[in-house]
Amino acid sequence: MTTSDQEIYDLIGVGFGPSNLSLAVALDEAQTPIRAKFLEAQPHFAWHPGMMIPGADMQISFLKDLVGQRNPQSPYTFVSYLHHKGRLNRFINRKTFFPSRVEFNDYLSWVAAQFPVCDYDRKVVGIEAVDHHGAVDAVDVVTRAASGAETRYRARNLVIAPGGVAKFPAFCNDHADDPRVIHAKDYMTSVVSSLRPGERIAIIGAGQSAAEIFADLADRPEAPQLDLIMRGRTIKPSDDSPFVNEIFDPSQTDAFYALPEGARHAALDELAATNYSVVDEDLICTIYEMVYEQSVVAEKRLSIQSDTLVTQLETTGETLALTLSHAGEMRTERYDRIICATGYTRALDQQVLHGIAQYCLKTVPGRDYRLPMADGFAPSVYVQGYSEPTHGLSDTLLSVLAQRSEEIVATLAEAPVQAREIAAE
Ligand SMILES: Cc1cc2nc3c(=O)[nH]c(=O)nc-3n(C[C@H](O)[C@H](O)[C@H](O)COP(=O)(O)OP(=O)(O)OC[C@H]3O[C@@H](n4cnc5c(N)ncnc54)[C@H](O)[C@@H]3O)c2cc1C
Incomplete structure (x- = not known):
């Protein structure tokens, strides 16, 4: 040393x-x-x-x-x-x-x-x-x-x-060394640089990163097959309206700090839609158009799987098998890669x-x-x-x-x- x-x-x-x-x-x-x-x-x-x-x-x-x-x-x-x-x-x-x-x-x-x-x-x-x-x-x-x-x-x-620090869902715990299970933070360096035509990719998450990655991959010439998988019922817009935006004013720090602990928790919960698991509205519209356009030409390359819980990840030969739970039913889907846009701790x-x-x-x-x-x-x-x-x-x-x-x-x-x-x- x-x-x-x-x-x-x-x-x-x-x-x-x-x-x-x-x-x-x-x-x-x-x-x-x-x-x-x-x-x-x-x-x-x-x-x-x-x-x-x-x-x-x-x-x-x-x-x-x-x-x-x-x-x-x-x-x-x-x-x-x-x-x-x-x-x-x-x-x-x-x-x-x-x-x-x-x-x-x-x-x-x-x-x-x-x-x-x-x-x-x-x-x-x-x-x-x-x-x-x-x-x-x-x-x-x-x-x-x-x-x-x-x-x-x-x-x-x-x-x-x-x-x-990149946060992975619990189902990834046994796959930490698998280069096909990637966090969004490495998207450009790990996925884009090695994308193969027609790959099947699952993107887990419903926030801005998940949406950006979905839209970016959807537009790439390799034309990967994409499933955007989320627990929630739908992609929701971030709230950046003017009154709400005032919470980000530096002058608000004193006011927030002065709150009792319970009130701070409640405020964070109430205003989570400014930052967490939400997507810019213009990007939501872009994605909607992409998915709509493919339905016009009867393609099935892009799919939004909402209200869907991933319960298990298994490696089966060349592919990654995700067990998905939706509306009380379980099914298995196979992917070449899984991108976890699941935030940071x-x-x-x-x-x-x-x-x-x-x-x-x-x-x-x-x-x-x-x-x-x-x-x-x-x-x-x-x-x-x-x-x-x-x-x-x-x-x-x-x-x-x-x-x-x-x-x-x-x-x-x-x-x-x-x-x-x-x-x-
Ligand atoms: C993709 C993305 C987009 C974002 N866009 C916005 C936005 O538009 N607006 C906004 O307000 N916020 C945005 N954010 C939130 C983001 O947290 C902040 O923008 C900003 O990066 C916070 O800065 P930071 O310096 O605290 O942390 P970071 O930007 O994460 O920087 C931390 C640095 O510390 C280094 N580091 C980590 N561990 C060590 C170590 N042990 N030793 C030495 N170095 C170390 C890292 O390499 C890194 O360079 C975004 C976040 C992400 C992930």
């Missing part, structure tokens, strides 16, 4: 997705003396590379970029990016708030390239407390490169923002945090995004994207990045002192 250098960083960030990239910009614009280093598992900046589906649009206004709601005059806004790339006027002519996902990734990559504060190909595999006679004043962050080489970094504070990786777990009083962060740590543990441990139950639906999205970063920067200067105060509460 090598040690990165002799430097003790004021802050180390785990992951360099939009959350920590936004924080890197906020640190720079606040002109703080904080020396930060971010550690990213991927070999270069890439935002959801496996879901860069051609034609997929953003589900958030470009005005909710990395910085704009905090500092509209920043040189790192999406508008600045467009201007720099010479596309501002043509973007305006499109008359939309929603860039393509490909363009937004290009914007994020453009900002990331201007912040050489990230070491790539550094997957964080462990965090250890640096204990001096019972008092912890720093942490060691252990990373592993694709080559297997390990590097150790030391920091006074941490900000953990590794995003979600957001739980802090206890294996990575193992070395500091004994100091962590709770895995639920406070309003300031810090985990409450035991007395004697000076480093502040912030989390980004892990507070939906306490901070609201915006927390896993791009909606509050700019303000959340600003809040974290504001507390960082005094972080070690305040960490002790939390423990004492």
Whole structure:
């Protein structure tokens, strides 16, 4: 194992997705003396590379970029990016708030390239407390490169923002190593690159990713046979109407946080249709047209199997057999591949945090995004994207990045002192 250098960083960030990239910009614009280093598992900046589906649009206004709601005059806004790339006027002519996902990734990559504060190909595999006679004043962050080489970094504070972990349904448990059982997050890299003519593919799920994959595959020249399988009765539209959209305003975080726990649960349930198991209405219409068109020419290549539960997955020779339950009847269907568009879990990786777990009083962060740590543990441990139950639906999205970063920067200067105060509460 090598040690990165002799430097003790004021802050180390785990992951360099939009959350920590936004924080890197906020640190720079606040002109703080904080020396930060971010550690990213991927070999270069890439935002959801496996879901860069051609034609997929953003589900958030470009005005909710990395910085704009905090500092509209920043040189790192999406508008600045467009201007720099010479596309501002043509973007305006499109008359939309929603860039393509490909363009937004290009914007994020453009900002990331201007912040050489990230070491790539550094997957964080462990965090250890640096204990001096019972008092912890720093942490060691252990990373592993694709080559297997390990590097150790030391920091006074941490900000953990590794995003979600792909969630597979239980029927996939015994098939984790089967390359034909794929999560949506790997769609472009694992499916599109090796698609064979006429393949039979099951897509499990009823959310935006499932719908995007269905529509994309349906249009491909390989003409795969597609079953979109979902538990629910139908594909439902996401609610992005103006009053509902107000729940994503950064000003709502305080109001949500102040609610009693039961009321928070109820609010999350009530507003789940803004984000979970729902699909943009224009995509629903596209899919409806596709399925309708094939009925005109009496084809049966595309099928929506709603109200259908997958109960079992078995490997039978060359094919994958799914047992499906619909209206009280069971049947078996055979597929060449199964794509699980079944979402992501957001739980802090206890294996990575193992070395500091004994100091962590709770895995639920406070309003300031810090985990409450035991007395004697000076480093502040912030989390980004892990507070939906306490901070609201915006927390896993791009909606509050700019303000959340600003809040974290504001507390960082005094972080070690305040960490002790939390423990004492
Ligand atoms: C396909 C897709 C489209 C989406 N579209 C939208 C949208 O239009 N609008 C919206 O508001 N939200 C959208 N989201 C939600 C999404 O969570 C946010 O857009 C955003 O990605 C959150 O940023 P993040 O930095 O917290 O997490 P991520 O973007 O997931 O970034 C986390 C980073 O951490 C790295 N990492 C993970 N583990 C480690 C480790 N152990 N060591 C080092 N690095 C690690 C990952 O490689 C990754 O680069 C979308 C999500 C998906 C999956």
